[in-house]
Amino acid sequence: xxxxxxxxxxxxxxxxxxxxxxxxxxxxxxxxxxxxxxxxxxxxxxxxxxxxxxxxxxxxxxxxxxxxxxxxxxxxxxxxxxxxxxxxxxxxxxxxxxxxxxxxxxxxxxxxxxxxxxxxxxxxxxxxxxxxxxxxxxxxxxxxxxxxxxxxxxxxxxxxxxxxxxxxxxxxxxxxxxxxxxxxxxxxxxxxxxxxxxxxxxxxxxxxxxxxxxxxxxxxxxxxxxxxxxxxxxxxxxxxxxxxxxxxxxxxxxxxxxxxxxxxxxxxxxxxxxxxxxxxxxxxxxxxxxxxxxxxxxxxxxxxxxxxxxxxxxxxxxxxxxxxxxxxxxxxxxxxxxxxxxxxxxxxxx
Amino acid sequence: xxxxxxxxxxxxxxxxxxxxxxxxxxxxxxxxxxxxxxxxxxxxxxxxxxxxxxxxxxxxxxxxxxxxxxxxxxxxxxxxxxxxxxxxxxxxxxxxxxxxxxxxxxxxxxxxxxxxxxxxxxxxxxxxxxxxxxxxxxxxxxxxxxxxxxxxxxxxxxxxxxxxxxxxxxxxxxxxxxxxxxxxxxxxxxxxxxxxxxxxxxxxxxxxxxxxxxxxxxxxxxxxxxxxxxxxxxxxxxxxxxxxxxxxxxxxxxxxxxxxxxxxxxxxxxxxxxxxxxxxxxxxxxxxxxxxxxxxx
Ligand SMILES: Nc1ncnc2c1ncn2[C@@H]1O[C@H](COP(=O)(O)OP(=O)(O)O)[C@@H](O)[C@H]1O
Ligand SMILES: [Mg+2]
Numbered sequence: 001x002x003x004x005x006x007x008x009x010x011x012x013x014x015x016x017x018x019x020x021x022x023x024x025x026x027x028x029x030x031x032x033x034x035x036x037x038x039x040x041x042x043x044x045x046x047x048x049x050x051x052x053x054x055x056x057x058x059x060x061x062x063x064x065x066x067x068x069x070x071x072x073x074x075x076x077x078x079x080x081x082x083x084x085x086x087x088x089x090x091x092x093x094x095x096x097x098x099x100x101x102x103x104x105x106x107x108x109x110x111x112x113x114x115x116x117x118x119x120x121x122x123x124x125x126x127x128x129x130x131x132x133x134x135x136x137x138x139x140x141x142x143x144x145x146x147x148x149x150x151x152x153x154x155x156x157x158x159x160x161x162x163x164x165x166x167x168x169x170x171x172x173x174x175x176x177x178x179x180x181x182x183x184x185x186x187x188x189x190x191x192x193x194x195x196x197x198x199x200x201x202x203x204x205x206x207x208x209x210x211x212x213x214x215x216x217x218x219x220x221x222x223x224x225x226x227x228x229x230x231x232x233x234x235x236x237x238x239x240x241x242x243x244x245x246x247x248x249x250x251x252x253x254x255x256x257x258x259x260x261x262x263x264x265x266x267x268x269x270x271x272x273x274x275x276x277x278x279x280x281x282x283x284x285x286x287x288x289x290x291x292x293x294x295x296x297x298x299x300x301x302x303x304x305x306x307x308x309x310x311x312x313x314x315x316x317x318x319x320x321x322x323x324x325x326x327x328x329x330x331x332x333x334x335x336x337x338x339x340x341x342x343x344x345x346x347x348x349x350x
Numbered sequence: 351x352x353x354x355x356x357x358x359x360x361x362x363x364x365x366x367x368x369x370x371x372x373x374x375x376x377x378x379x380x381x382x383x384x385x386x387x388x389x390x391x392x393x394x395x396x397x398x399x400x401x402x403x404x405x406x407x408x409x410x411x412x413x414x415x416x417x418x419x420x421x422x423x424x425x426x427x428x429x430x431x432x433x434x435x436x437x438x439x440x441x442x443x444x445x446x447x448x449x450x451x452x453x454x455x456x457x458x459x460x461x462x463x464x465x466x467x468x469x470x471x472x473x474x475x476x477x478x479x480x481x482x483x484x485x486x487x488x489x490x491x492x493x494x495x496x497x498x499x500x501x502x503x504x505x506x507x508x509x510x511x512x513x514x515x516x517x518x519x520x521x522x523x524x525x526x527x528x529x530x531x532x533x534x535x536x537x538x539x540x541x542x543x544x545x546x547x548x549x550x551x552x553x554x555x556x557x558x559x560x561x562x563x564x565x566x567x568x569x570x571x572x573x574x575x576x577x578x579x580x581x582x583x584x585x586x587x588x589x590x591x592x593x594x595x596x597x598x599x600x601x602x603x604x605x606x607x608x609x610x611x612x613x614x615x616x617x618x619x620x621x622x623x624x625x626x627x628x629x630x631x632x633x634x635x636x637x638x639x640x641x642x643x644x645x646x647x
Pocket of ligand 2: 045048049050179180
């Protein structure tokens with residue numbers, strides 16, 4: 001096993017709110033290996049962005065990282081001074097955001113913004129422009145010379161996201177964190193961006209952390225995946241294995257809700273039954289139990305911990321899909337879900 | 351190669367705009383009043399520059415004409431109580447007004463922009479202190495502060511006037527920039543800049559300020575006539591530039607006692623002042639419309 005380039009240990013990030021604290025990230029631990037492509041998947045509000053922002057210490061006010069470690073090349077990023085972590089950002093760990101429209105400065109020329117990303121880390125001004133052009137070509141922006149001079153509003157959404165990726169890669173970082181980079185884009189453009197990220201991951205050896213609410217994106221790009229629910233990791237493991245054999249009922253429902261490209265728009269937005277948990281007062285026991293079709297008595301009071309369920313795969317569930325199927329009969333279990341008649345049976349996921 | 355490139359390029363159907371600024375310039379040119387204001391001000395600047403090297407008569411030259419004599423071919427704006435050429439004095443007055451107007455705005459920009467940026471971006475105790483002083487200065491009558499300063503700073507002079515006016519008028523710009531920064535700091539591109547490791551200085555001046563430039567320019571443009579009027583008022587009260595320096599305000603004051611026999615002594619500087627104030631205000635209005643992204647057509 002190679003040594004991880006990033007190790008997150010028991011990370012906790014909280015927001016002070018009226019009447020308590022919102023535990024946005026609640027004891028998250030994982031490793032990222034060099035050159036790997038790791039997916040973090042979960043519904044909106046499950047703490048994916050806050051996990052990523054905590055790594056770079058960019059959590060917005062009033063959020064606070066209250067405990068944990070983020071070890072990058074054996075130094076704890078949470079212990080660095082403001083100046084030291086600033087040096088890490090964009091040079092060693094870069095991040096790109098959901099909406100390329102708003103992540104680019106509207107009044108600055110696109111190429112100039114890529115230049116700036118390099119200049120922030122002391123590269124000589126002299127070769128910034130030529131390197132930027134090289135990067136724009138690498139992210140497959142056609143006619144890079146003229147796009148260099150364009151303002152962001154003159155580019156299409158896909159081109160803007162490519163420019164953002166170029167900015168992210170400007171200093172050849174070891175890790176690129178992409179927070180829902182395709183959510184704001186058209187389906188066809190999404191596919192192109194994912195393909196680009198996959199190619200860059202292979203060509204440059206940049207480790208990619210892909211944050212998404214869409215299991216389909218994970219399938220196309222990642223080798224390993226973390227599933228987050230209510231600020232916690234509920235399942236993790238190799239992508240193929242998880243797709244074939246999801247052990248946490250939440251993972252299973254995420255797989256059921258993969259948007260289909262050929263479906264109508266409103267159908268693609270189909271989500272999981274039940275309402276997302278209130279992180280101010282998370283449910284007792286297993287946080288997923290109010291929405292879980294397979295819950296048993298124990299799920300109401302005892303919180304399950306991550307445990308090995310297969311090679312490299314861990315899940316935090318008292319029931320586990322396998323046992324649920326074997327012991328209770330999946331068909332009976334599925335019946336208790338509202339509108340489940342059209343659902344996929346656990347065993348049918350491939 | 352060329353064919354594939356052409357096939358991949360997906361461009362928005364909006365007409366290509368060279369830049370946000372050329373867009374604003376196009377809109378400004380369409381605004382007649384703003385354009386007239388800009389032309390008048392360009393003319394005034396030329397007059398002020400010419401006055402540096404040449405005036406028809408020395409501005410302090412006593413008895414170059416009959417005292418109180420009205421406009422004539424030799425003395426377009428007539429003569430004042432000491433027989434000085436009013437036209438020459440109005441020319442030099444333009445110099446003084448523009449120097450005060452632009453000088454105060456430069457100082458206010460130099461002070462208000464960095465303070466406003468820092469207060470809005472870092473918030474916390476620094477912002478509290480800034481907001482406190484802004485409110486204190488708003489609370490104190492500006493005439494009182496200016497009077498105190500003019501007295502405290504010793505001999506009156508143009509530089510002291512500029513400082514006194516700046517001290518009483520820095521709050522608007524500071525508050526504007528602070529407010530803009532508070533809004534802009536939450537924008538995603540600022541977060542993206544932070545994530546790319548940009549230094550705070552770079553974020554403030556390289557990312558936030560360029561996005562606030564429109565309102566800042568408009569504010570500064572409106573600040574110029576306000577400062578010019580304040581100077582004229584101080585000079586009118588005898589607290590402005592020392593004699594024989596001709597401020598439009600002090601010229602009007604000199605003429606007031608003779609308004610019945612020599613109304614041109616009041617009228618000439620008053621018209622110059624009014625036109626200048628109007629020109630700046632029209633230009634400011636035009637800039638506000640031109641630079642407001644919501645008015646984009
Ligand atoms: N500014 C904020 N104030 C209070 N709570 C917040 C704030 N931002 C995020 N949160 C909380 O953090 C949780 C996780 O947010 P986030 O990481 O952005 O979710 P995701 O990226 O998975 O959609 C949210 O459910 C919300 O309760
Ligand atoms: Mg998010």
